[in-house]
Amino acid sequence: MEETPAVQINHLVKEFPSPFRKSKVRAVNDVSLNIMPGEVYGLIGPNGSGKSTTMKALLGLLTPTAGSCFVFGKNSLKTDSRQDIGFLPENPYFYKHLNGEETLRFYAKLCGLRGKQLHQRVDEMLEMVSLEDARHRRIGGYSKGMLQRIGLAQALIHKPRLVILDEPTAGVDPIGSRMIRDLIVDLKQQGVTIFLCSHLLEQVQEVCDQVGIIFHGKLVKEGKLNDLIAIENQTEILIQNADAETLERIRGMIEQQGSAQLLNIGKPRTTLERLFLDEAEKSQSSIHTSSKEPTEKGASDA
Numbered sequence: 001m002e003e004t005p006a007v008q009i010n011h012l013v014k015e016f017p018s019p020f021r022k023s024k025v026r027a028v029n030d031v032s033l034n035i036m037p038g039e040v041y042g043l044i045g046p047n048g049s050g051k052s053t054t055m056k057a058l059l060g061l062l063t064p065t066a067g068s069c070f071v072f073g074k075n076s077l078k079t080d081s082r083q084d085i086g087f088l089p090e091n092p093y094f095y096k097h098l099n100g101e102e103t104l105r106f107y108a109k110l111c112g113l114r115g116k117q118l119h120q121r122v123d124e125m126l127e128m129v130s131l132e133d134a135r136h137r138r139i140g141g142y143s144k145g146m147l148q149r150i151g152l153a154q155a156l157i158h159k160p161r162l163v164i165l166d167e168p169t170a171g172v173d174p175i176g177s178r179m180i181r182d183l184i185v186d187l188k189q190q191g192v193t194i195f196l197c198s199h200l201l202e203q204v205q206e207v208c209d210q211v212g213i214i215f216h217g218k219l220v221k222e223g224k225l226n227d228l229i230a231i232e233n234q235t236e237i238l239i240q241n242a243d244a245e246t247l248e249r250i251r252g253m254i255e256q257q258g259s260a261q262l263l264n265i266g267k268p269r270t271t272l273e274r275l276f277l278d279e280a281e282k283s284q285s286s287i288h289t290s291s292k293e294p295t296e297k298g299a300s301d302a
C-alpha cells in the first residue's frame with residue numbers, strides 16, 4: 001500500500017484583492033508539492049514570493065482560490081487536519097505578562113494536555129529549548145532568540161507529526177540559529193516531518209532533504225537537495241596530508257588525459273558561519289576557564 005504523504009498541495013492558487021487596482025494579487029500560482037513522512041522540506045524564495053501564503057493555506061488559515069491542500073490525507077480546510085500540525089509563525093506573538101512556563105502551560109492546555117502529563121511535557125520542552133533558567137521570566141523581557149525558542153516549544157508541545165516553521169531563525173544570532181538548526185535535526189531523527197521556509201540558504205542546505213524554489217508565486221524548481229546542487233560534469237577529490245610531489249603527480253595525470261581539465265587545487269573553505277561559531281565557542285570556554293583561575297590580584301589577596 002502506498003504511504004500517505006504528510007503534505008500534499010495540489011495546484012494551489014491564492015489571490016488577494018488589491019486595494020489600489022481592479023486586478024487581484026496572485027500570491028501563489030499553481031503550486032503543487034508533496035512531502036513524505038519524515039522528510040525535511042525547505043521552501044526558499046525572495047520576499048513576497050508566496051512562501052507564507054502557501055504555509056497558511058496548508059494550515060487552513062487561508063482558503064485557496066483554487067486547488068487543495070492535505071495533511072496526512074486530511075483536507076486542510078477541516079479542523080481535524082490541524083491536530084497533527086505544530087506551527088511556528090514568522091513573528092510569533094505571545095502574552096507578554098505570562099512567563100515562559102505559563103505560556104507553555106497555556107498552549108499545552110489548548111492542545112488538551114492535563115495534570116501530570118501537562119507538567120511533564122512543559123518541563124521537557126523548556127529543557128529541549130534551553131529555557132529552564134528563564135521559565136519564571138516574563139515573555140515581555142525575552143530576547144528575539146528566546147522568543148523563537150519558546151515559539152518552537154509551543155509548536156512541539158503536543159508532539160505533532162508535522163512541524164511548519166516560517167523563517168524559524170529570522171533575526172536570531174548565529175549561535176541561536178545553530179541551536180534551532182540542531183533542534184530541527186533532532187526532530188528529523190525522531191521521524192517528524194518538517195516544512196520550513198527560510199532566507200538562510202546555508203541552513204536550508206544543512207537540514208533539508210527536499211527543496212522547492214518559489215518566485216512570484218510559482219514553484220520554479222523542486223527536488224532532492226543533493227541532486228539539485230550536484231554539478232553534473234565535475235568530480236571533487238578531497239585529499240588529506242598530500243605533499244607537493246603527490247599533488248604535482250596528480251596534476252600531471254589529469255593534464256595527460258585529453259578532455260579532463262583541472263579547475264582547482266587548493267584548500268577547502270569552511271563556512272563563515274562555522275568559523276564564527278568556532279571562535280564564539282573558543283572565547284566562551286576561555287572566559288569559563290579564566291573565571292575559574294584565580295587572577296593575580298585574587299591570588300595575592302588570598
Ligand SMILES: Nc1ncnc2c1ncn2[C@@H]1O[C@H](COP(=O)(O)OP(=O)(O)OP(=O)(O)O)[C@@H](O)[C@H]1O
Binds near residue numbers: 016025026049090
Ligand atoms: N492578506 C493579504 N492581503 C493582500 N496581499 C497579501 C496578503 N498576504 C500576502 N499578500 C501578498 O502576497 C504576496 C506573497 O506574500 P507572502 O507573505 O506569501 O510572501 P513570502 O514569500 O512569505 O514573503 P516574506 O519572505 O517577505 O515573508 C505578496 O505580494 C504579499 O504582499
